[in-house]
Amino acid sequence: MTRVIELFLRREGYAVEVVGDGQEALESILRQAPDALITDINMPRMSGKELCLQLERQLPERGFRIIVMTSMTERDHRDWSGEMRDTVFMEKPVSMRHIVSMLAEYFADRRAEGGVPDA
Amino acid sequence: MSNNRFGAIMLAASVLVAGLIIGLLYWHQLRVYRDTIRNHGVAMVRALSMVEMPQLATASRTTSLFAALTGIESSDAFAYGAVVTKSGEKVFEVASPGTIVPAATMPTEPAAWFGEHMLTSPGDGRKIREFYGPVLTHGELEGFVRVGYYDSPRFLPFADISYVALMALPVFLLTGLCIFMIRQETRPITQLSQRLDEIGKSYGDAEAGLGPGLENRDLVRRLNKFLHMVETRTRELDQQYLAAQTSSRLLAYKQEKASAVLDAIPEAVLVLDASAVPTYANPKIEPLLGVDRKEVIGVPPQKWCKEKEVLQLLMRLSNQTGPVVDANSIEYSPEGHPDRKILGSVYPLFSPRDHTIVLGMLVVFREISDEFRARQAGAEFVAQVAHELKAPLGNIAGYSELLLDYAALEESDRVNAVNVIHDETERAAALIDNLLNIAKLETGTLPLRRQRVRIPDLLRDTADSMGKIAATKGVSLELKLAPDLGSARLDKDLFRIALANLVSNAIKYSNAGGRVILSAENLDDLQTKISVRDEGIGISAADCERVFDKYYRSGDKEVSARSGHGLGLFLAKQIVELHHGTISVSSTLGKGSEFTIEFHGQTQQLEE
Numbered sequence: 001m002t003r004v005i006e007l008f009l010r011r012e013g014y015a016v017e018v019v020g021d022g023q024e025a026l027e028s029i030l031r032q033a034p035d036a037l038i039t040d041i042n043m044p045r046m047s048g049k050e051l052c053l054q055l056e057r058q059l060p061e062r063g064f065r066i067i068v069m070t071s072m073t074e075r076d077h078r079d080w081s082g083e084m085r086d087t088v089f090m091e092k093p094v095s096m097r098h099i100v101s102m103l104a105e106y107f108a109d110r111r112a113e114g115g116v117p118d119a
Numbered sequence: 120m121s122n123n124r125f126g127a128i129m130l131a132a133s134v135l136v137a138g139l140i141i142g143l144l145y146w147h148q149l150r151v152y153r154d155t156i157r158n159h160g161v162a163m164v165r166a167l168s169m170v171e172m173p174q175l176a177t178a179s180r181t182t183s184l185f186a187a188l189t190g191i192e193s194s195d196a197f198a199y200g201a202v203v204t205k206s207g208e209k210v211f212e213v214a215s216p217g218t219i220v221p222a223a224t225m226p227t228e229p230a231a232w233f234g235e236h237m238l239t240s241p242g243d244g245r246k247i248r249e250f251y252g253p254v255l256t257h258g259e260l261e262g263f264v265r266v267g268y269y270d271s272p273r274f275l276p277f278a279d280i281s282y283v284a285l286m287a288l289p290v291f292l293l294t295g296l297c298i299f300m301i302r303q304e305t306r307p308i309t310q311l312s313q314r315l316d317e318i319g320k321s322y323g324d325a326e327a328g329l330g331p332g333l334e335n336r337d338l339v340r341r342l343n344k345f346l347h348m349v350e351t352r353t354r355e356l357d358q359q360y361l362a363a364q365t366s367s368r369l370l371a372y373k374q375e376k377a378s379a380v381l382d383a384i385p386e387a388v389l390v391l392d393a394s395a396v397p398t399y400a401n402p403k404i405e406p407l408l409g410v411d412r413k414e415v416i417g418v419p420p421q422k423w424c425k426e427k428e429v430l431q432l433l434m435r436l437s438n439q440t441g442p443v444v445d446a447n448s449i450e451y452s453p454e455g456h457p458d459r460k461i462l463g464s465v466y467p468l469f470s471p472r473d474h475t476i477v478l479g480m481l482v483v484f485r486e487i488s489d490e491f492r493a494r495q496a497g498a499e500f501v502a503q504v505a506h507e508l509k510a511p512l513g514n515i516a517g518y519s520e521l522l523l524d525y526a527a528l529e530e531s532d533r534v535n536a537v538n539v540i541h542d543e544t545e546r547a548a549a550l551i552d553n554l555l556n557i558a559k560l561e562t563g564t565l566p567l568r569r570q571r572v573r574i575p576d577l578l579r580d581t582a583d584s585m586g587k588i589a590a591t592k593g594v595s596l597e598l599k600l601a602p603d604l605g606s607a608r609l610d611k612d613l614f615r616i617a618l619a620n621l622v623s624n625a626i627k628y629s630n631a632g633g634r635v636i637l638s639a640e641n642l643d644d645l646q647t648k649i650s651v652r653d654e655g656i657g658i659s660a661a662d663c664e665r666v667f668d669k670y671y672r673s674g675d676k677e678v679s680a681r682s683g684h685g686l687g688l689f690l691a692k693q694i695v696e697l698h699h700g701t702i703s704v705s706s707t708l709g710k711g712s713e714f715t716i717e718f719h720g721q722t723q724q725l726e727e
Contacts (some may be wrong), residue, residue: 001510004517004539007532011524043681070527093513096520 005038026054030095033059036103040069048070048113049077051083065106069094133294137287144286149271153248155270156196160250161237163200163266168233168252170200170727172261173209188270190394198240198247198267202254205262217242223249225263232260246270261506270328308338310593387484390468395420395437398479406497407461421447423455429463436465436480450487460491503670504554507684511543511550518543546682553686556616557669563697567697569608574639574720575649577598577611580635585626593631596622599638607647607720609698617694619653620687621714625683628712629655646719658706666704667692 002018009016017034019025023045029037037055041048048068055062066087070077074089081089088102125724199214205443212220221238232253240247249267253260258671276708277653278297353378380387381399387407390399394418400412408485424430428451436447448464462485470476517537528536618637624637636652656665656677665671670685672678691714695702700718 001517003512004514004521004536007521008517011527044674044676071506092509092517096517 001040004096005094005099006091008100009103012100012103019021020044022048022051025051029055030058032106033062036065036067036106038069038099041070041072047058047068049080050063052087067102124303129294129298132397133290137290139289146283147598150448152196152272153270156248157235157250159196160266160268164233164250164252164264167200167202167264167266168254172254172256176344180465191213195272196268198322198449199265201265203262204266205224210262219268220265221247223265225251229253229260240269245693281674307340312341315345317339319344319348364390367384369439385485389415389484390479390481391433391437391482392446392478392479394435395433395480403484406485409452413455426451432465433482460488461485462487488563500554500558504551507550511547515532515540515547550684550686552616553684553690556613557686557690557693560690560697565697567610567612567613570611570612571606572609572611573606574604574649577609577614577618578637578639578649581622582614584615585619585622588623589626589635592626592629594626594629594633595636596626597636599636601638603641604647605641605720607718609718610694613694613697617691617716618649618651620691622688624652625651625712625714626656627683628678639684641720643711645719646717648715650713650715652711654711656712657708657710658712659708660705663704663706667702673719 006016006018017028019028021043022039023036025039039048039051052066055066066084068087068089069092070089071092073091074081077089079100081087092097103109149444184247197215199219199220199665201212201220202210203225204210207222207225209220214220219240219242221241224237226234227646228230230343231253234264235248235250238247238249246266246269248270249265251263251265254262254264311336384401385403387396387403388399388401389404391397396417398417400415402412404412404415405411409425414421420430420433424433428449441644447463447465450460450462452460464483464715466481466483468478468481470478518539521536522533525533578598578600586596622635622637629635633654638652639647641650642648656675658673659675662673662675666673667688669689672683672685692702694720695716698718700713700716703714704712704714706712
């Protein structure tokens with residue numbers, strides 16, 4: 001799954017970093033904040049939910065959007081999604097084009113607000 | 120006989136008796152009289168006979184010895200005394216007034232000189248007994264002396280009348296008393312007879328009431344009739360009683376049977392009246408509602424109902440303005456048992472005679488925990504399937520989207536995308552197959568179709584179908600078959616699935632260059648053993664315990680790195696156990712695993 005997303009995004013010209021689990025992701029983000037995060041829920045060591053909550057706690061000022069891919073519905077995550085800012089839930093199977101267009105919009109908006117590097 | 124006739128007879132009898140007594144008395148008196156006159160007569164005659172004629176004849180009345188002697192006789196019996204010559208001429212006579220001496224012939228023979236004979240008085244015709252004797256002078260018969268007495272007294276001896284009366288009176292009195300006493304004694308009987316008559320009338324006796332009929336004969340008849348009626352009635356009542364007893368016993372038995380049936384019903388049954396107060400509860404109330412049936416009957420539900428939802432339902436139904444005509448039901452978990460589910464259904468109870476009248480409610484409680492769990496499991500299963508399918512679908516969607524921009528892709532990417540789509544499709548198909556088989560197995564709708572399967576062929580087929588996959592992964596697949604393998608009655612398709620799952624696991628969890636060995640041999644105890652051995656990543660001891668569980672996947676990194684749904688081994692186990700076989704695993708982490716199936720296989724001798 002990650003491969004196809006990576007392929008797609010690379011083709012769009014984004015720089016993509018792929019990690020294997022939530023723990024690695026957290027460490028990497030804390031090292032260097034990305035412009036956007038795409039994460040699954042079911043991951044070894046640290047789940048997507050845990051990752052999001054940790055980010056929210058540790059990086060309250062984070063400036064990037066999180067996209068959570070889930071095989072359940074957004075409603076099923078409502079017990080913790082309320083705590084999250086700027087987080088989008090996408091139901092699997094995820095359409096690549098949808099992600100790409102959403103990211104494009106997102107970055108366009110941010111650029112309009114000012115202060116984001118070119119992708 | 121009637122009392123009156125009885126009285127009459129008694130009187131007649133008493134008169135008869137009195138008459139008899141009087142008669143006897145009279146006869147007795149007569150005898151005495153006659154004896155007396157005889158005595159007198161004979162004595163007189165003899166005395167006078169002693170005297171010689173001249174003395175007798177000459178004396179005057181006053182000086183006559185004869186007169187003197189006869190003068191003594193002053194009783195009425197004395198008729199006369201006379202002295203007569205041989206020829207009958209009267210010499211001297213003394214007679215009671217009004218008496219005429221009758222003539223009589225005198226005997227001539229000396230032997231007959233003393234005697235007596237009966238004469239008739241010429242005057243009044245009365246019988247006279249005359250005694251006579253000879254009068255002698257110097258020893259020569261001169262004449263006769265005759266003394267006559269009346270044979271029967273003229274009147275009754277009056278002196279005895281009072282005596283006679285005295286005799287008769289007690290008899291009469293006694294009779295009268297008897298009659299009276301008897302009347303008294305029989306009065307109750309008469310009354311009884313009348314009473315019987317009345318009873319007879321009330322019982323519809325046609326002959327009754329036809330008249331007083333106070334005769335004893337009637338009494339007996341009526342009594343008999345009465346007894347007969349009573350007897351008949353008693354017999355009727357006895358029969359009715361027996362019938363009633365039998366009927367009541369039958370009813371009791373039927374009721375007991377009905378009770379037994381109600382008690383045996385696996386659901387808890389409550390019968391409520393219109394105000395929701397229980398009138399009947401069966402024993403299953405206790406385990407399902409947690410109250411004893413005795414505590415419940417006649418007690419309003421607020422006092423004993425521990426379940427809030429049930430109480431709400433009951434109160435709502437009992438407060439309804441109209442009667443309960445629809446069925447209602449609720450599902451709830453009993454207090455303190457959140458894992459259990461009970462279904463409570465309320466039905467209206469209609470009167471058996473008139474179906475528009477509602478007598479109350481029937482409430483039935485049924486434990487549906489298993490059903491509920493099954494329902495939930497079913498829902499979970501569907502959710503699980505959907506969830507499981509999302510992964511392959513996600514990949515297919517993603518890579519096919521990539522391919523939409525076919526021209527812009529590099530060759531390697533294109534090939535990769537197509538391969539991934541192909542693999543994922545296969546995976547999805549395999550998954551759906553597994554899930555369907557499992558579903559069928561669990562609901563028992565998977566029929567086992569046993570055929571005679573040659574074990575070597577079965578294993579060869581499996582090896583063939585798995586060969587390509589093994590080769591792709593760089594794993595060698597070996598087949599080791601014992602020479603004496605025969606056939607077994609197995610469901611070929613299902614067994615193939617089981618074996619395929621084992622072998623594909625072995626290949627999946629082996630590394631490149633590893634070996635997978637599929638072998639089969641006969642055991643001593645008529646069992647056949649099939650084993651799949653690999654030299655792959657192995658299974659930890661803890662995981663070995665759970666590896667056959669549904670959806671179980673080890674948390675081991677090596678395992679999660681490889682795709683899988685945790686169903687293959689579960690399905691294999693189900694299939695093996697359906698064939699009454701056993702499946703087991705032994706493994707060393709990092710070294711490899713061996714899965715063994717044992718089943719009753721050797722049918723070579725039996726069939727053929």
